[in-house]
Amino acid sequence: xxxxxxxxxxxxxxxxxxxxxxxxxxxxxxxxxxxxxxxxxxxxxxxxxxxxxxxxxxxxxxxxxxxxxxxxxxxxxxxxxxxxxxxxxxxxxxxxxxxxxxxxxxxxxxxxxxxxxxxxxxxxxxxxxxxxxxxxxxxxxxxxxxxxxxxxxxxxxxxxxxxxxxxxxxxxxxxxxxxxxxxxxxxxxxxxxxxxxxxx
DNA sequence: CTGACGATTCACT
DNA sequence: GTGAATCGTCAGC
Numbered sequence: 001x002x003x004x005x006x007x008x009x010x011x012x013x014x015x016x017x018x019x020x021x022x023x024x025x026x027x028x029x030x031x032x033x034x035x036x037x038x039x040x041x042x043x044x045x046x047x048x049x050x051x052x053x054x055x056x057x058x059x060x061x062x063x064x065x066x067x068x069x070x071x072x073x074x075x076x077x078x079x080x081x082x083x084x085x086x087x088x089x090x091x092x093x094x095x096x097x098x099x100x101x102x103x104x105x106x107x108x109x110x111x112x113x114x115x116x117x118x119x120x121x122x123x124x125x126x127x128x129x130x131x132x133x134x135x136x137x138x139x140x141x142x143x144x145x146x147x148x149x150x151x152x153x154x155x156x157x158x159x160x161x162x163x164x165x166x167x168x169x170x171x172x173x174x175x176x177x178x179x180x181x182x183x184x185x186x187x188x189x190x191x192x193x194x195x196x197x198x199x200x
Numbered sequence: 201c202t203g204a205c206g207a208t209t210c211a212c213t
Numbered sequence: 214g215t216g217a218a219t220c221g222t223c224a225g226c
Contacts, residue, residue, distance in 0.1 A: 043207070052207070063222060081219030083208050100207060131208050141221085174207055 001025065001158045006149055009071035014090045014097035018044035019169075019188045021088075021155065023162035026104055028137040028153045035112050035137050037104030037127050038160065040190040041197060043172045045087070047096045052178035052186075055096035066145050067096035074146040074153055076139060083131030086139050088148060088155070102130045102173070102187070104137075105195045113137070129197040166191040173198060 004024065011017060019042075027036040045053040047067075054064045054077070066075050067089050075087040075098055091097040104127045106113060113119075113126055113136035127136045134140070139153065148154045169185035176182050189196045 045207075054207080059223095061223070077207075078219095078221055079206055080208050081206085081221070085207060087207085102207085125209095129208070172207075177206090 001156045003149070004072075004155045004157060006070075006072050009088065009090050009148070010092055012091055012095075014046055014099060015044045015186060017090050018042040018099045018186065019167060021099060021101075022167050022188050022190050023160050025107060025156045025158050025160075026101060026133075026137065026153075027108075027156055028139060030138075030152055033109060033112055035109030036107045037133070037137065038107055039101060039103075039155070040105050040193040040195050041101075041103035042188050043100040043102055044186040044188075045098045045100065046186070047091070047098075050178070050184075051181040052172060052175035053096070053098070055098075060096075064096065067098050068094055072148045074139075074143050074148060076134070076141045076144045078141050079131070084134040084140050085130045086134045086137075086143075100130060101133055103128050103189075103193075103195050103197050104133050105193060106136070124194045128195045162190060 021039050021042050024039050025036050047055050048058050055067050071090050073089045075089050077085050079085050087098040087100045089098050117135050127133050146153050168189050170187045171183050172187045
């Protein structure tokens with residue numbers, strides 16, 4: 001298992017990075033507990049020119065500041081007052097690109113995930129959808145700014161291969177307010193994986 | 201300081 | 214298919 005390095009995250013094309021994250025492992029570990037899942041669904045947010053992005057049109061606030069920083073850093077945001085959404089900052093400093101992790105397939109620490117989510121047994125809802133992913137992995141807004149090059153939260157390549165024909169590109173979810181940008185094929189899913197949220 | 205709202209989910213009709 | 218839950222963030226006063 002090889003942790004992804006800074007030079008994976010700092011590249012200019014956030015859409016390419018979102019596609020390449022499909023099939024990688026998202027790992028969280030602290031207090032002697034490790035949980036991980038294989039990434040099966042992502043969305044790219046293309047910074048200032050993307051109306052669906054929090055950083056659209058150069059909007060820069062205390063909350064979005066981390067997106068303007070270095071690549072390979074976690075950006076965790078609270079949505080609807082309930083759900084924590086986990087993003088990975090990409091591109092170089094001052095270019096606020098990010099990839100939202102929308103779904104993973106549970107790999108390690110499933111008992112812990114069940115405990116965190118209050119579920120009795122493993123089913124597809126455990127880590128399907130961005131709010132469920134963060135809940136199962138124990139990620140909350142205070143993890144904003146965590147460096148993915150450290151050992152607390154990171155993405156790794158365990159050699160799992162996904163062929164291009166098994167990665168589908170679709171429009172993003174829940175961004176209807178973004179006008180024409182809502183139609184961009186910036187969402188990537190692993191074909192036929194049951195953990196992909198919404199319509200498969 | 202105040203009010204409006206969201207990169208969602210779940211229970212219910 | 215519809216609507217409530219729920220609170221940090223941000224724009225406006």
